Amino acid sequence: MSAEFYKIDLAINYPEYIANLLNSLKDDYKKIVFISANKRPIRFIEKQISPEAALGVDFFTIDEFVQWIVAKYSHPAPTIQSKLSRELYFLDLIKSTIGEEKPLFGGDDAQLLGWAKRLSSLFDEIDRQLLDKKLANFQYIEAIDEAQLILERLKSLYAKYREDLKSFTYSGDSFRRAVKITEKDEFKEDFKDSLFVYSGIVYLSNSDLEIIKNISTVADIVYLSQTDLSKREKTKGKIGFSTFKVIDELEAKLKKAINIKTKQIKSNTNKETELFFYQFADTHTQAEAIFNILKKHKQIKEPSKLAVILPNQATLFPLLSFIDKDYNINITMGFPFLSTSVGMFVDSVFEIALDVKNREQEAQTVNSKLLVKFLSSSIIGLFKDEITKKAELIKKEIFENGSGSYTFKNGSTIQSLISSFININSLKSLKDAFIELINGIDEEKLQEFELESQLFQLLQTHIIDAIDNLPDRSIDLKFAYQLTKEILKDIQVPFEGYPLKGIQIMGMLEARSLSFDEVIVADVNEGVLPSIDKIDPLLPEEIKVALGLTSFKQKEALVKYNFFRLIYSSSKAHIMYKVGSTGMEKFIKSRFAEQLILLEELKGKKLNFYTPKINLTVAGDSKNYIEKDEEAINYFNSKISFAPTEIDAYLNCPYAHYLGYIKEIKPRISLEDKFEANVLGNIIHKLLEEGFAEFKGKELGKDDLEKIRKNTLRRLDNIFKNHDKETKDFLDKLSEFEKLGLPIILKFRLSNYFAVITNSKDFKPFEVVETEYDRGTFDIELSPTVNVTLWGKIDRIDKVGDVLRIVDYKTGMHSLKPKVKKIIQVSNHLKYDLFNDEELKKVRDTVVSFQLAIYMLIITNEWKDKEITTEFHYIGKSNIIEKGPTSRDIEIYKKLLQYTLNHMRNSGHIYAIPSDRCSFCPYNYFCHFAKYF
Numbered sequence: 001m002s003a004e005f006y007k008i009d010l011a012i013n014y015p016e017y018i019a020n021l022l023n024s025l026k027d028d029y030k031k032i033v034f035i036s037a038n039k040r041p042i043r044f045i046e047k048q049i050s051p052e053a054a055l056g057v058d059f060f061t062i063d064e065f066v067q068w069i070v071a072k073y074s075h076p077a078p079t080i081q082s083k084l085s086r087e088l089y090f091l092d093l094i095k096s097t098i099g100e101e102k103p104l105f106g107g108d109d110a111q112l113l114g115w116a117k118r119l120s121s122l123f124d125e126i127d128r129q130l131l132d133k134k135l136a137n138f139q140y141i142e143a144i145d146e147a148q149l150i151l152e153r154l155k156s157l158y159a160k161y162r163e164d165l166k167s168f169t170y171s172g173d174s175f176r177r178a179v180k181i182t183e184k185d186e187f188k189e190d191f192k193d194s195l196f197v198y199s200g201i202v203y204l205s206n207s208d209l210e211i212i213k214n215i216s217t218v219a220d221i222v223y224l225s226q227t228d229l230s231k232r233e234k235t236k237g238k239i240g241f242s243t244f245k246v247i248d249e250l251e252a253k254l255k256k257a258i259n260i261k262t263k264q265i266k267s268n269t270n271k272e273t274e275l276f277f278y279q280f281a282d283t284h285t286q287a288e289a290i291f292n293i294l295k296k297h298k299q300i301k302e303p304s305k306l307a308v309i310l311p312n313q314a315t316l317f318p319l320l321s322f323i324d325k326d327y328n329i330n331i332t333m334g335f336p337f338l339s340t341s342v343g344m345f346v347d348s349v350f351e352i353a354l355d356v357k358n359r360e361q362e363a364q365t366v367n368s369k370l371l372v373k374f375l376s377s378s379i380i381g382l383f384k385d386e387i388t389k390k391a392e393l394i395k396k397e398i399f400e401n402g403s404g405s406y407t408f409k410n411g412s413t414i415q416s417l418i419s420s421f422i423n424i425n426s427l428k429s430l431k432d433a434f435i436e437l438i439n440g441i442d443e444e445k446l447q448e449f450e451l452e453s454q455l456f457q458l459l460q461t462h463i464i465d466a467i468d469n470l471p472d473r474s475i476d477l478k479f480a481y482q483l484t485k486e487i488l489k490d491i492q493v494p495f496e497g498y499p500l501k502g503i504q505i506m507g508m509l510e511a512r513s514l515s516f517d518e519v520i521v522a523d524v525n526e527g528v529l530p531s532i533d534k535i536d537p538l539l540p541e542e543i544k545v546a547l548g549l550t551s552f553k554q555k556e557a558l559v560k561y562n563f564f565r566l567i568y569s570s571s572k573a574h575i576m577y578k579v580g581s582t583g584m585e586k587f588i589k590s591r592f593a594e595q596l597i598l599l600e601e602l603k604g605k606k607l608n609f610y611t612p613k614i615n616l617t618v619a620g621d622s623k624n625y626i627e628k629d630e631e632a633i634n635y636f637n638s639k640i641s642f643a644p645t646e647i648d649a650y651l652n653c654p655y656a657h658y659l660g661y662i663k664e665i666k667p668r669i670s671l672e673d674k675f676e677a678n679v680l681g682n683i684i685h686k687l688l689e690e691g692f693a694e695f696k697g698k699e700l701g702k703d704d705l706e707k708i709r710k711n712t713l714r715r716l717d718n719i720f721k722n723h724d725k726e727t728k729d730f731l732d733k734l735s736e737f738e739k740l741g742l743p744i745i746l747k748f749r750l751s752n753y754f755a756v757i758t759n760s761k762d763f764k765p766f767e768v769v770e771t772e773y774d775r776g777t778f779d780i781e782l783s784p785t786v787n788v789t790l791w792g793k794i795d796r797i798d799k800v801g802d803v804l805r806i807v808d809y810k811t812g813m814h815s816l817k818p819k820v821k822k823i824i825q826v827s828n829h830l831k832y833d834l835f836n837d838e839e840l841k842k843v844r845d846t847v848v849s850f851q852l853a854i855y856m857l858i859i860t861n862e863w864k865d866k867e868i869t870t871e872f873h874y875i876g877k878s879n880i881i882e883k884g885p886t887s888r889d890i891e892i893y894k895k896l897l898q899y900t901l902n903h904m905r906n907s908g909h910i911y912a913i914p915s916d917r918c919s920f921c922p923y924n925y926f927c928h929f930a931k932y933f
């Protein structure tokens with residue numbers, strides 16, 4: 001039989017490719033079985049496949065396929081065990097083996113339940129990985145006591161579990177059984193000469209591999225995977241991005257198991273994803289920003305156009321609060337039951353019941369806060385009228401009395417609603433309590449609420465029906481609460497968007513194997529992508545690895561693959577993350593976002609960063625200034641010398657200048673600015689200064705520049721080998737990943753700088769006259785009685801022929817290019833005696849920065865009557881050189897500079913002049929004038 005492993009490049013639309021493949025293969029096989037990692041891609045493929053092909057293909061997710069063959073080919077078929085039954089079984093297993101000798105947790109079953117759950121999932125994985133033969137009893141003295149007691153008996157516990165549950169099946173056990181089934185003639189006969197197409201399954205457990213091995217003896221196999229064949233992550237430096245190694249490992253695993261040939265499907269286009277990065281302080285602002293992108297695509301019908309990926313399900317409801325029914329949206333994701341209205345309602349019922357129970361003496365009394373929480377739940381509104389009315393009355397009473405506790409009156413309907421929970425003493429009474437609660441609901445009202453109906457249905461299946469199939473046992477309220485919580489914790493409410501059209505909103509797992517033109521990925525934060533490394537208290541990582549179980553590292557590699565696969569397969573990707581901290585949480589940008597930013601840098605691309613704060617727009621009629629206070633008046637009146645940075649800060653926004661220079665409020669450095677921070681700028685300046693200073697006075701041709709480049713890169717290496725304190729402090733603030741990336745970025749930027757200036761078609765040999773020139777100043781007259789001095793340090797002064805050229809190195813990305821043509825016009829029409837925001841804005845929007853003009857003025861003292869040109873050199877941008885003003889314009893710049901300096905002294909207000917620069921302003925996090933464009 002033949003087997004082929006397809007490596008399909010990410011630029012190819014994957015579902016479309018599969019649909020075409022199935023269409024082309026339909027006549028070659030009497031049966032095609034398509035097995036996918038998840039359900040959603042099947043919907044996309046079905047939509048594109050021809051009806052004849054669809055009829056000939058059986059579509060399954062991998063779990064569905066295994067469950068189906070277990071049910072069909074087992075004689076007799078095992079019973080599928082419920083989660084509740086399984087957890088109680090493991091509780092009893094621990095109690096009856098270990099607990100017999102040593103009562104665990106002082107006999108507290110509620111605490112023991114957590115260990116039962118851990119053991120259950122460990123044995124589930126052992127089943128799926130077929131590791132029972134490797135299982136041993138472990139003496140692991142570093143593990144905590146309970147884990148030690150379990151690990152010491154692991155082998156015998158597993159043997160007992162296998163024996164006790166031999167007529168039941170569960171997730172991993174179904175895979176174990178499927179291995180045996182696929183060895184049988186009955187199965188082989190049915191699937192002889194068929195084709196099995198596996199898709200998007202990136203990790204194969206031992207049982208998966210054995211199943212494939214068995215199938216390959218009777219059927220052909222096509223194994224489809226997506227990977228990066230265009231080397232998108234290739235960089236010159238040593239830094240290695242092993243994102244797609246998982247596919248190579250998968251290929252190797254399959255090759256070891258069966259005779260399979262690799263086929264590479266490359267794309268004809270060299271599509272590069274356009275990336276946009278967004279930073280937020282909170283979920284609400286993030287949701288609003290997503291909505292603002294969706295607005296532009298309101299009527300999208302084609303499902304492959306735009307997707308919103310929500311790795312953190314908690315973002316779904318804030319996002320939905322913005323979207324009305326005019327939008328074509330399709331939601332596909334699992335939502336945690338405990339976070340739904342019904343989940344929270346159930347939780348509050350137990351909280352009240354426990355509170356009442358703990359009061360013993362006053363069994364009619366309950367904590368008012370807990371009761372108000374319960375009565376305020378939206379679910380109370382679904383109960384019969386007598387209950388909802390009573391709930392309102394009690395709430396009113398509590399608010400009027402303001403007392404910390406509330407005593408129920410005899411026969412209160414609300415009390416009877418929870419009394420069955422208070423009296424729980426057996427599994428059966430837990431079931432009855434839920435039935436009684438649900439009986440209080442008005443069915444007619446519930447029918448109008450589709451989601452809530454579905455949630456109550458889930459409660460019915462996972463708790464009420466599951467208890468029905470179990471023998472009764474005595475339990476107390478605390479245990480009942482814990483058991484309910486553990487069961488509900490694992491329920492994901494499935495949203496499956498149907499019909500397939502419109503904007504797709506889905507979770508990260510649901511997006512596997514899908515490609516979209518444009519994606520928005522929210523919450524790209526550590527702890528979400530990847531999720532926090534959970535320490536498993538039962539089984540230490542070393543033992544897991546030794547046994548052959550999936551390690552956290554492997555799981556993280558899969559999450560990483562899923563994320564980058566999704567990004568690179570789209571044309572446009574919006575990466576959103578939160579930074580900063582709220583009282584409860586601290587947000588850190590994900591290492592995945594860092595990797596994308598670093599790669600963009602290494603490719604010399606312009607980074608698109610946004611910090612939207614949508615609610616902060618300034619209303620047209622509101623004030624855009626504060627009154628100038630005494631401190632500001634004194635500051636400007638006594639200030640007699642200025643550096644260009646300060647004048648530019650005022651020109652850009654007087655309010656930002658006021659906060660920084662007068663109020664001395666520390667600017668907040670955003671994470672994006674970290675690579676652009678002063679120290680990084682200092683390193684670049686220092687290296688270029690030393691590089692050019694060596695050749696001062698000599699006319700430099702291209703060969704000399706090559707020498708300077710080499711010397712500079714050598715010095716760069718030394719900086720990272722023997723760093724001074726300033727560099728060390730800077731490096732200490734960076735993550736390991738950034739530390740590794742920084743020398744590569746610097747090397748890339750500096751090499752690129754020399755390459756661009758040498759290869760420029762305007763290149764002319766030049767002489768470096770000065771580096772870091774700081775000897776000059778310029779006195780400028782503001783009024784007959786006021787003069788101020790301008791000073792500054794000029795990075796480099798060159799002589800090109802007879803002309804002097806001032807060069808300033810910039811490590812930031814923001815363009816400071818003046819609107820040279822408009823400057824004369826603005827100067828001619830400026831009201832020089834009017835010091836308001838309008839006039840200053842005209843100056844700002846044309847001059848942009850006075851820095852180079854001030855440098856020109858400064859050097860005119862030493863180099864009189866010389867023609868001067870100016871340039872900003874951006875070390876890091878692809879457009880390296882930006883030309884500034886020349887000595888021809890010097891008088892106009894001088895006049896506008898005088899105006900700006902007079903504005904500082906004479907304006908009655910401190911104006912805020914919001915602009916697109918607010919996004920980068922270090923005070924934007926509290927500035928109420930900020931405006932975002």
Ligand code: SF4
Nearest residue numbers: 653656918921927930
């Ligand atoms: S956020 Fe904008 S308006 Fe506010 S201080 Fe900064 S630049 Fe000025």
